[in-house]
Amino acid sequence: MTIAVIGGTGRTGAPLVDELLRRGHELRVLARSPEKLGAVTQRVHVVPGSSTEPAALGQLLDGADAVVSALGPTKQEPDLHSRTAELLIPAMRERGITRFVGISGAGMDVPGDQKGGRDRAISFLIQRLGGAIVADKPREYRAFADSDLAFTLVRPPRLVDGAATGRVVHDAHVPGRSSSIRRADLAAFLADVVEQGLYPRQAPFVSGA
Numbered sequence: 001m002t003i004a005v006i007g008g009t010g011r012t013g014a015p016l017v018d019e020l021l022r023r024g025h026e027l028r029v030l031a032r033s034p035e036k037l038g039a040v041t042q043r044v045h046v047v048p049g050s051s052t053e054p055a056a057l058g059q060l061l062d063g064a065d066a067v068v069s070a071l072g073p074t075k076q077e078p079d080l081h082s083r084t085a086e087l088l089i090p091a092m093r094e095r096g097i098t099r100f101v102g103i104s105g106a107g108m109d110v111p112g113d114q115k116g117g118r119d120r121a122i123s124f125l126i127q128r129l130g131g132a133i134v135a136d137k138p139r140e141y142r143a144f145a146d147s148d149l150a151f152t153l154v155r156p157p158r159l160v161d162g163a164a165t166g167r168v169v170h171d172a173h174v175p176g177r178s179s180s181i182r183r184a185d186l187a188a189f190l191a192d193v194v195e196q197g198l199y200p201r202q203a204p205f206v207s208g209a
Contacts, residue, residue, distance in 0.1 A: 002026045003194065004064035004097075005044075006051050006084070007071035009036035012103065012159060015187040016070045017044065023191060030060045051084040057091050066099035066194050067092065070187075078132035082139040089147045100144065101194045103186070104153040108137045110203045112173045119175045141203060152193050153203040156181045164188055167209035172199060176207035 003020055007013040008029040017040055020027055027044040031037055034046045049056025051071060061067070067088070073080040081102075092100065106119075107126030115123065126134055144151040157179050164184035169176040189206050193199060 001065045001195070002028065002063055004060045004067045005029045006060070006067065006069040006088075008044075009033060010070055010072050011161070012072070012183045012186060013070035014040075015164075015184045016068065016190055019184075019187045019191045020068070023195070028060055028062075028064055030056060051080070052087065054087055054091070057087055061091055061095050061097060064095075064097055066101070067097060068190055068194050069100070069102040070190070071102070073133045073136065075133070079136045079139070082136050082143060085140045085143040089143060089149060092149060093147075098148075098150045099194065099197075100149055100151040101190055102140075102151070102153050103190070104137050104141065104155050104203060105134065106155045106157045106175060106205060106207075107134060108141060108155060108203070110141065110173075114173045115175060145201070150197075150200040152199045152201075154186070154190060154193065154199075155203055155205045156186050157207050159183050159186065165208065168206055169209050170204050170206040172202050172204050175205045176209070178208040181206060181208045 003025050005017060005027055008017045009031050021043055028047060029044045030047045030049060032050050034048055047056055047060045107123045109123060141153055160180050160182055162182045168185050168189055
């Protein structure tokens with residue numbers, strides 16, 4: 001499979017790129033700073049640019065079968081996810097690409113969720129105190145939900161570093177008990193989702209086991 005990767009130089013994106021390469025996929029990687037890819041540059045097709053640049057997105061998507069994003073917003077660009085979605089959705093549609101897998105957050109609510117008291121309280125606090133970055137996640141979700149794409153927006157809890165454990169729990173509407181997940185485990189789950197077509201048009205929870 002040829003996969004277009006957005007956010008491939010970040011703390012979650014780097015293990016995601018490594019995992020997809022390990023599984024034998026051909027990658028087209030969008031990178032604002034290509035030098036951050038290091039030695040991986042020799043194994044992928046690098047597209048310089050940002051996810052908010054239409055020309056760079058178009059070049060990234062050419063020849064791709066699916067898109068996977070580990071994009072992380074910053075205080076300087078708190079609406080990066082929704083701005084990217086606004087450009088990405090029509091660009092994918094123009095090229096006949098229907099599959100998108102990205103990362104959202106466990107604090108976001110979607111119809112059908114079955115959160116217990118603890119998770120409802122955590123979500124309330126995140127939504128009240130998380131600022132513009134957290135407020136942007138529902139906008140991104142609505143943009144994809146209003147499209148005809150087979151999107152999956154994965155909702156992990158707190159991300160931590162460390163080697164992959166190979167043990168995660170996931171469900172479309174029920175959060176796991178763990179309040180964290182290793183980035184390497186999240187990367188492997190994202191690879192599973194895009195390879196196996198899991199959770200189309202859903203926003204599943206995933207966490208460490």
